[in-house]
Amino acid sequence: MNRPEKRVLVGMSGGIDSTATCLMLKEQGYEIVGLTMWVWGDEPVEARQLADSMGIEHHVADEREAFRKVIVQNFIDEYCQGRTPNPCVMCNPTFKFRILTEWADKLDCAFISTGHYSRLEEKNGNIYIVAGDDDKKDQSYFLWRLGQDVLKRCLFPLGTYTKLQVRKYLREKGYQLKAEEGESMEVCFIKGDYRDFLREHSPEIDREIGPGWFVNSEGVKLGEHKGFPYYTIGQRKGLEIALGKPAYVLKINPQKNTVMLGDAKQLQTEYMLAEQDNIIDEQEFFSALDLTVRVRYRSKPIPCTVKRLEDGRLFVHFLSEASAIAPGQSAVFYIGRRVVGGSFIASQRGIGLVIAENK
Numbered sequence: 301m302n303r304p305e306k307r308v309l310v311g312m313s314g315g316i317d318s319t320a321t322c323l324m325l326k327e328q329g330y331e332i333v334g335l336t337m338w339v340w341g342d343e344p345v346e347a348r349q350l351a352d353s354m355g356i357e358h359h360v361a362d363e364r365e366a367f368r369k370v371i372v373q374n375f376i377d378e379y380c381q382g383r384t385p386n387p388c389v390m391c392n393p394t395f396k397f398r399i400l401t402e403w404a405d406k407l408d409c410a411f412i413s414t415g416h417y418s419r420l421e422e423k424n425g426n427i428y429i430v431a432g433d434d435d436k437k438d439q440s441y442f443l444w445r446l447g448q449d450v451l452k453r454c455l456f457p458l459g460t461y462t463k464l465q466v467r468k469y470l471r472e473k474g475y476q477l478k479a480e481e482g483e484s485m486e487v488c489f490i491k492g493d494y495r496d497f498l499r500e501h502s503p504e505i506d507r508e509i510g511p512g513w514f515v516n517s518e519g520v521k522l523g524e525h526k527g528f529p530y531y532t533i534g535q536r537k538g539l540e541i542a543l544g545k546p547a548y549v550l551k552i553n554p555q556k557n558t559v560m561l562g563d564a565k566q567l568q569t570e571y572m573l574a575e576q577d578n579i580i581d582e583q584e585f586f587s588a589l590d591l592t593v594r595v596r597y598r599s600k601p602i603p604c605t606v607k608r609l610e611d612g613r614l615f616v617h618f619l620s621e622a623s624a625i626a627p628g629q630s631a632v633f634y635i636g637r638r639v640v641g642g643s644f645i646a647s648q649r650g651i652g653l654v655i656a657e658n659k
Protein backbone atom coordinates (compact mmCIF):
# COMPACT_ATOMS: atom_id res chain seq x y z
CA MET A 301 0.00 0.00 0.00
CA ASN A 302 1.16 3.52 -0.73
CA ARG A 303 0.82 5.41 2.52
CA PRO A 304 1.51 9.11 3.05
CA GLU A 305 5.01 8.94 4.56
CA LYS A 306 4.45 11.74 7.06
CA ARG A 307 1.16 10.50 8.51
CA VAL A 308 1.50 8.87 11.93
CA LEU A 309 -1.08 7.29 14.21
CA VAL A 310 -0.36 8.12 17.87
CA GLY A 311 -1.83 6.01 20.69
CA MET A 312 -3.37 8.77 22.83
CA SER A 313 -4.20 7.82 26.41
CA GLY A 314 -4.79 11.44 27.36
CA GLY A 315 -1.78 11.28 29.70
CA ILE A 316 1.43 13.29 29.85
CA ASP A 317 3.56 11.08 27.65
CA SER A 318 1.27 10.59 24.69
CA THR A 319 0.34 14.28 24.71
CA ALA A 320 4.02 15.20 24.51
CA THR A 321 4.49 12.58 21.78
CA CYS A 322 1.80 14.22 19.63
CA LEU A 323 3.28 17.69 20.10
CA MET A 324 6.84 16.58 19.36
CA LEU A 325 5.94 14.66 16.22
CA LYS A 326 3.82 17.57 15.04
CA GLU A 327 6.82 19.87 15.47
CA GLN A 328 8.90 17.43 13.47
CA GLY A 329 6.51 17.91 10.55
CA TYR A 330 4.37 14.78 10.86
CA GLU A 331 0.67 14.79 10.22
CA ILE A 332 -0.77 13.37 13.45
CA VAL A 333 -3.83 11.19 13.85
CA GLY A 334 -4.77 10.22 17.42
CA LEU A 335 -6.31 6.89 18.40
CA THR A 336 -7.64 6.31 21.89
CA MET A 337 -8.50 2.76 22.85
CA TRP A 338 -11.36 2.74 25.29
CA VAL A 339 -10.43 -0.33 27.29
CA TRP A 340 -11.67 0.30 30.82
CA GLY A 341 -13.66 2.79 32.88
CA ASP A 342 -15.35 5.94 31.61
CA GLU A 343 -15.37 7.24 28.06
CA PRO A 344 -11.98 8.81 27.25
CA VAL A 345 -13.23 12.37 26.95
CA GLU A 346 -9.95 14.03 27.91
CA ALA A 347 -8.01 12.51 25.04
CA ARG A 348 -10.57 13.85 22.57
CA GLN A 349 -10.37 17.32 24.12
CA LEU A 350 -6.59 17.26 23.94
CA ALA A 351 -6.72 16.21 20.29
CA ASP A 352 -9.11 19.11 19.60
CA SER A 353 -6.79 21.55 21.37
CA MET A 354 -3.91 20.36 19.20
CA GLY A 355 -6.04 20.48 16.07
CA ILE A 356 -5.50 16.84 15.18
CA GLU A 357 -7.76 14.16 13.75
CA HIS A 358 -8.89 11.81 16.52
CA HIS A 359 -10.61 8.43 16.74
CA VAL A 360 -11.83 6.26 19.61
CA ALA A 361 -11.74 2.46 19.39
CA ASP A 362 -14.18 0.90 21.84
CA GLU A 363 -12.28 -2.22 22.82
CA ARG A 364 -13.72 -2.71 26.31
CA GLU A 365 -15.18 -6.14 25.70
CA ALA A 366 -12.12 -7.60 23.99
CA PHE A 367 -9.80 -6.09 26.61
CA ARG A 368 -11.83 -7.64 29.43
CA LYS A 369 -11.91 -11.03 27.70
CA VAL A 370 -8.28 -11.15 26.65
CA ILE A 371 -6.03 -9.00 28.83
CA VAL A 372 -7.94 -8.81 32.12
CA GLN A 373 -8.95 -12.47 32.00
CA ASN A 374 -5.37 -13.51 31.35
CA PHE A 375 -4.29 -11.41 34.35
CA ILE A 376 -6.80 -13.19 36.61
CA ASP A 377 -6.00 -16.65 35.15
CA GLU A 378 -2.28 -16.17 35.72
CA TYR A 379 -2.76 -15.42 39.43
CA CYS A 380 -5.09 -18.42 39.65
CA GLN A 381 -2.26 -20.60 38.35
CA GLY A 382 0.15 -19.30 40.97
CA ARG A 383 1.99 -17.07 38.51
CA THR A 384 2.73 -13.32 38.49
CA PRO A 385 1.49 -11.74 35.27
CA ASN A 386 2.85 -8.78 33.29
CA PRO A 387 -0.34 -7.40 31.71
CA CYS A 388 1.54 -4.71 29.71
CA VAL A 389 3.75 -7.39 28.15
CA MET A 390 0.61 -9.31 27.14
CA CYS A 391 -1.21 -6.21 25.94
CA ASN A 392 1.47 -4.62 23.79
CA PRO A 393 1.71 -7.16 20.96
CA THR A 394 -1.69 -8.84 21.18
CA PHE A 395 -3.71 -5.72 21.81
CA LYS A 396 -2.26 -2.21 21.83
CA PHE A 397 0.18 -2.38 18.94
CA ARG A 398 -2.01 -4.79 16.95
CA ILE A 399 -4.94 -2.36 17.12
CA LEU A 400 -2.69 0.60 16.35
CA THR A 401 -1.34 -1.21 13.29
CA GLU A 402 -4.81 -2.17 12.05
CA TRP A 403 -6.10 1.38 12.46
CA ALA A 404 -2.95 2.83 10.88
CA ASP A 405 -3.65 0.71 7.79
CA LYS A 406 -7.27 1.80 7.77
CA LEU A 407 -6.39 5.48 8.21
CA ASP A 408 -3.51 5.47 5.73
CA CYS A 409 -0.77 6.14 8.28
CA ALA A 410 2.74 4.95 7.48
CA PHE A 411 3.84 5.07 11.14
CA ILE A 412 2.53 4.33 14.59
CA SER A 413 3.76 5.98 17.77
CA THR A 414 3.35 5.84 21.53
CA GLY A 415 4.77 7.69 24.52
CA HIS A 416 6.95 4.76 25.63
CA TYR A 417 10.36 5.66 27.05
CA SER A 418 12.43 3.51 24.71
CA ARG A 419 14.45 3.94 21.55
CA LEU A 420 14.93 1.97 18.35
CA GLU A 421 18.20 0.97 16.75
CA GLU A 422 18.97 -0.88 13.53
CA LYS A 423 21.71 -3.52 13.49
CA ASN A 424 22.48 -6.07 10.79
CA GLY A 425 19.10 -5.50 9.19
CA ASN A 426 17.14 -5.97 12.42
CA ILE A 427 15.34 -3.33 14.44
CA TYR A 428 15.97 -3.47 18.18
CA ILE A 429 14.23 -1.87 21.14
CA VAL A 430 16.79 0.06 23.20
CA ALA A 431 16.31 1.26 26.80
CA GLY A 432 15.11 4.84 27.07
CA ASP A 433 17.68 7.36 28.27
CA ASP A 434 15.78 7.99 31.51
CA ASP A 435 16.67 4.95 33.63
CA LYS A 436 13.82 5.64 36.03
CA LYS A 437 11.22 5.61 33.25
CA ASP A 438 12.71 3.15 30.75
CA GLN A 439 9.89 0.94 29.37
CA SER A 440 11.91 -1.29 27.04
CA TYR A 441 11.13 -4.23 29.36
CA PHE A 442 7.47 -4.22 28.25
CA LEU A 443 8.10 -4.23 24.51
CA TRP A 444 10.11 -7.42 23.92
CA ARG A 445 7.30 -9.27 22.17
CA LEU A 446 6.83 -6.75 19.38
CA GLY A 447 7.71 -8.23 15.99
CA GLN A 448 9.90 -6.69 13.32
CA ASP A 449 6.86 -5.89 11.15
CA VAL A 450 5.51 -3.63 13.93
CA LEU A 451 8.86 -2.18 15.00
CA LYS A 452 9.68 -1.01 11.50
CA ARG A 453 6.61 1.25 11.66
CA CYS A 454 7.21 2.58 15.20
CA LEU A 455 8.35 6.00 16.34
CA PHE A 456 9.21 6.56 20.01
CA PRO A 457 10.09 10.24 20.31
CA LEU A 458 10.38 10.17 24.14
CA GLY A 459 13.29 7.70 24.17
CA THR A 460 15.91 10.41 24.42
CA TYR A 461 14.05 12.42 27.07
CA THR A 462 13.77 12.20 30.82
CA LYS A 463 10.33 12.54 32.39
CA LEU A 464 11.41 15.88 33.88
CA GLN A 465 12.29 17.16 30.43
CA VAL A 466 8.95 15.94 29.08
CA ARG A 467 7.11 17.86 31.82
CA LYS A 468 9.18 20.98 31.05
CA TYR A 469 8.45 20.60 27.35
CA LEU A 470 4.69 20.41 28.01
CA ARG A 471 4.84 23.54 30.18
CA GLU A 472 6.67 25.40 27.43
CA LYS A 473 4.00 24.37 24.93
CA GLY A 474 1.24 25.76 27.15
CA TYR A 475 0.07 22.46 28.69
CA GLN A 476 0.76 23.60 32.25
CA LEU A 477 -1.90 21.47 33.98
CA LYS A 478 -1.02 18.34 32.05
CA ALA A 479 2.66 18.86 32.89
CA GLU A 480 1.87 18.82 36.63
CA GLU A 481 -0.15 15.57 36.60
CA GLY A 482 1.00 12.70 38.80
CA GLU A 483 2.45 9.44 37.55
CA SER A 484 -0.07 7.07 36.03
CA MET A 485 -0.76 3.64 37.51
CA GLU A 486 1.58 0.80 36.66
CA VAL A 487 -1.29 -1.38 35.38
CA CYS A 488 -3.81 0.80 33.57
CA PHE A 489 -6.93 -1.04 34.76
CA ILE A 490 -5.97 -1.33 38.44
CA LYS A 491 -6.27 1.42 41.00
CA GLY A 492 -4.41 0.39 44.15
CA ASP A 493 -3.76 -3.18 45.22
CA TYR A 494 -4.19 -6.01 42.69
CA ARG A 495 -5.73 -8.18 45.43
CA ASP A 496 -8.74 -5.87 45.76
CA PHE A 497 -9.11 -6.04 42.00
CA LEU A 498 -9.09 -9.87 42.09
CA ARG A 499 -11.68 -9.90 44.90
CA GLU A 500 -13.98 -7.63 42.91
CA HIS A 501 -13.56 -9.15 39.46
CA SER A 502 -13.00 -12.78 40.30
CA PRO A 503 -15.17 -13.72 43.30
CA GLU A 504 -14.60 -17.40 42.36
CA ILE A 505 -11.21 -17.12 44.06
CA ASP A 506 -12.80 -16.79 47.49
CA ARG A 507 -15.59 -19.21 46.62
CA GLU A 508 -13.59 -21.98 44.98
CA ILE A 509 -10.01 -21.63 46.23
CA GLY A 510 -10.41 -20.04 49.67
CA PRO A 511 -7.88 -20.12 52.51
CA GLY A 512 -4.88 -22.48 52.53
CA TRP A 513 -1.66 -23.06 54.44
CA PHE A 514 1.58 -21.19 54.69
CA VAL A 515 4.31 -23.86 54.85
CA ASN A 516 8.06 -23.78 55.35
CA SER A 517 10.56 -25.39 52.97
CA GLU A 518 10.11 -28.73 54.77
CA GLY A 519 6.37 -28.59 54.20
CA VAL A 520 5.54 -27.86 57.86
CA LYS A 521 2.35 -25.82 58.27
CA LEU A 522 3.01 -22.34 59.68
CA GLY A 523 -0.44 -20.75 59.63
CA GLU A 524 -3.40 -19.98 57.43
CA HIS A 525 -3.37 -17.72 54.35
CA LYS A 526 -6.21 -16.13 52.38
CA GLY A 527 -5.82 -18.10 49.13
CA PHE A 528 -2.69 -18.46 46.99
CA PRO A 529 -3.68 -15.94 44.24
CA TYR A 530 -3.34 -13.15 46.81
CA TYR A 531 0.43 -13.75 47.17
CA THR A 532 3.41 -13.16 44.91
CA ILE A 533 6.92 -14.55 45.05
CA GLY A 534 9.23 -12.25 46.98
CA GLN A 535 6.35 -10.67 48.94
CA ARG A 536 7.19 -9.73 52.51
CA LYS A 537 4.56 -7.20 53.52
CA GLY A 538 0.95 -8.09 54.29
CA LEU A 539 1.53 -11.77 55.06
CA GLU A 540 -0.16 -11.33 58.45
CA ILE A 541 1.86 -14.06 60.10
CA ALA A 542 4.37 -13.62 62.92
CA LEU A 543 7.37 -15.95 62.64
CA GLY A 544 9.76 -13.88 64.75
CA LYS A 545 11.94 -13.10 61.71
CA PRO A 546 11.37 -11.56 58.26
CA ALA A 547 9.57 -14.04 56.01
CA TYR A 548 9.21 -13.94 52.24
CA VAL A 549 7.02 -15.85 49.82
CA LEU A 550 9.35 -18.41 48.19
CA LYS A 551 6.98 -20.49 46.19
CA ILE A 552 3.29 -20.95 45.40
CA ASN A 553 1.70 -24.36 44.89
CA PRO A 554 -1.72 -23.89 43.23
CA GLN A 555 -2.53 -27.64 43.34
CA LYS A 556 -2.23 -27.75 47.12
CA ASN A 557 -3.15 -24.10 47.76
CA THR A 558 0.04 -23.71 49.79
CA VAL A 559 2.33 -20.68 49.97
CA MET A 560 5.89 -21.47 51.01
CA LEU A 561 7.65 -18.96 53.27
CA GLY A 562 11.32 -18.65 54.05
CA ASP A 563 14.17 -16.19 54.52
CA ALA A 564 15.87 -13.87 52.06
CA LYS A 565 18.66 -16.38 51.38
CA GLN A 566 16.14 -18.98 50.25
CA LEU A 567 14.74 -16.51 47.73
CA GLN A 568 18.02 -16.51 45.85
CA THR A 569 18.10 -18.44 42.64
CA GLU A 570 20.93 -19.87 40.57
CA TYR A 571 19.05 -20.59 37.41
CA MET A 572 15.65 -20.50 35.79
CA LEU A 573 13.80 -21.92 32.83
CA ALA A 574 12.07 -19.58 30.40
CA GLU A 575 9.68 -20.25 27.54
CA GLN A 576 7.90 -18.68 24.54
CA ASP A 577 10.95 -16.65 23.70
CA ASN A 578 11.41 -14.01 21.06
CA ILE A 579 15.11 -13.81 20.22
CA ILE A 580 16.03 -11.47 17.42
CA ASP A 581 19.39 -12.86 16.28
CA GLU A 582 20.03 -16.35 17.73
CA GLN A 583 23.64 -16.44 16.60
CA GLU A 584 24.51 -13.20 18.35
CA PHE A 585 22.38 -14.10 21.39
CA PHE A 586 23.81 -17.55 22.15
CA SER A 587 27.41 -16.48 21.61
CA ALA A 588 27.20 -13.22 23.57
CA LEU A 589 29.61 -12.90 26.51
CA ASP A 590 27.98 -9.77 27.90
CA LEU A 591 24.37 -10.87 28.11
CA THR A 592 22.26 -9.58 31.01
CA VAL A 593 18.69 -10.30 32.02
CA ARG A 594 16.04 -8.32 33.82
CA VAL A 595 13.65 -10.59 35.69
CA ARG A 596 11.01 -7.97 36.50
CA TYR A 597 10.34 -4.38 35.48
CA ARG A 598 12.35 -2.75 38.24
CA SER A 599 15.16 -5.33 38.46
CA LYS A 600 18.75 -4.51 37.63
CA PRO A 601 20.25 -6.30 34.63
CA ILE A 602 21.85 -9.52 35.93
CA PRO A 603 24.78 -11.06 34.00
CA CYS A 604 23.82 -14.51 32.72
CA THR A 605 24.49 -17.29 30.24
CA VAL A 606 21.70 -18.95 28.27
CA LYS A 607 21.37 -22.32 26.55
CA ARG A 608 18.47 -23.72 24.59
CA LEU A 609 17.21 -27.04 25.96
CA GLU A 610 16.01 -29.89 23.77
CA ASP A 611 12.39 -29.11 24.67
CA GLY A 612 12.87 -25.59 23.26
CA ARG A 613 12.94 -23.77 26.59
CA LEU A 614 15.80 -21.50 27.67
CA PHE A 615 18.07 -22.46 30.55
CA VAL A 616 19.28 -19.23 32.14
CA HIS A 617 22.22 -19.39 34.53
CA PHE A 618 22.70 -16.28 36.67
CA LEU A 619 26.29 -15.11 37.11
CA SER A 620 25.49 -12.84 40.04
CA GLU A 621 22.81 -12.70 42.70
CA ALA A 622 19.26 -13.19 41.48
CA SER A 623 16.35 -13.20 43.84
CA ALA A 624 12.55 -13.53 43.89
CA ILE A 625 12.22 -14.97 40.40
CA ALA A 626 8.50 -15.25 39.71
CA PRO A 627 7.05 -17.54 37.03
CA GLY A 628 4.84 -15.53 34.66
CA GLN A 629 7.07 -12.45 34.73
CA SER A 630 9.15 -11.62 31.69
CA ALA A 631 12.85 -12.31 31.44
CA VAL A 632 14.16 -9.64 29.11
CA PHE A 633 17.69 -10.02 27.75
CA TYR A 634 19.99 -7.11 26.99
CA ILE A 635 23.37 -6.53 25.45
CA GLY A 636 24.19 -3.13 26.90
CA ARG A 637 20.96 -1.15 26.57
CA ARG A 638 19.70 -3.11 23.56
CA VAL A 639 16.90 -5.68 23.99
CA VAL A 640 18.15 -8.79 22.19
CA GLY A 641 15.35 -11.12 23.29
CA GLY A 642 12.74 -11.94 25.84
CA SER A 643 10.78 -14.84 27.25
CA PHE A 644 8.39 -15.78 30.06
CA ILE A 645 9.82 -17.22 33.26
CA ALA A 646 8.56 -20.80 33.60
CA SER A 647 10.23 -21.92 36.83
CA GLN A 648 13.25 -21.30 39.01
CA ARG A 649 15.60 -23.51 40.98
CA GLY A 650 18.25 -22.47 43.38
CA ILE A 651 20.10 -22.33 46.58
CA GLY A 652 17.22 -22.51 49.04
CA LEU A 653 14.74 -24.33 46.87
CA VAL A 654 16.58 -27.40 45.68
CA ILE A 655 15.50 -29.21 48.81
CA ALA A 656 12.00 -27.89 48.58
CA GLU A 657 10.67 -29.37 45.35
CA ASN A 658 7.06 -30.55 45.51
CA LYS A 659 6.56 -29.58 49.12
Ligand SMILES: Nc1ncnc2c1ncn2[C@@H]1O[C@H](COP(=O)(O)OP(=O)(O)OP(=O)(O)O)[C@@H](O)[C@H]1O
Binds near residue numbers: 313338
Ligand atom coordinates in the same frame (compact mmCIF):
# COMPACT_ATOMS: atom_id res chain seq x y z
N1 LIG B 1 -5.98 3.81 26.10
C1 LIG B 1 -4.99 4.05 25.24
N2 LIG B 1 -5.24 4.32 23.94
C2 LIG B 1 -4.26 4.55 23.06
N3 LIG B 1 -2.95 4.54 23.39
C3 LIG B 1 -2.63 4.27 24.67
C4 LIG B 1 -3.62 4.02 25.67
N4 LIG B 1 -2.99 3.79 26.85
C5 LIG B 1 -1.68 3.91 26.60
N5 LIG B 1 -1.45 4.21 25.30
C6 LIG B 1 -0.14 4.43 24.64
O1 LIG B 1 0.86 3.61 25.22
C7 LIG B 1 1.87 4.43 25.83
C8 LIG B 1 2.39 3.79 27.10
O2 LIG B 1 1.30 3.66 27.98
P1 LIG B 1 1.52 3.44 29.51
O3 LIG B 1 0.16 3.39 30.13
O4 LIG B 1 2.43 2.31 29.68
O5 LIG B 1 2.37 4.71 29.92
P2 LIG B 1 2.03 6.13 30.54
O6 LIG B 1 3.30 6.65 31.09
O7 LIG B 1 0.85 6.04 31.45
O8 LIG B 1 1.65 7.00 29.25
P3 LIG B 1 0.77 8.35 29.20
O9 LIG B 1 1.45 9.37 30.07
O10 LIG B 1 0.78 8.73 27.75
O11 LIG B 1 -0.61 7.97 29.71
C9 LIG B 1 1.19 5.78 26.05
O12 LIG B 1 2.14 6.83 26.10
C10 LIG B 1 0.28 5.88 24.84
O13 LIG B 1 0.99 6.31 23.70
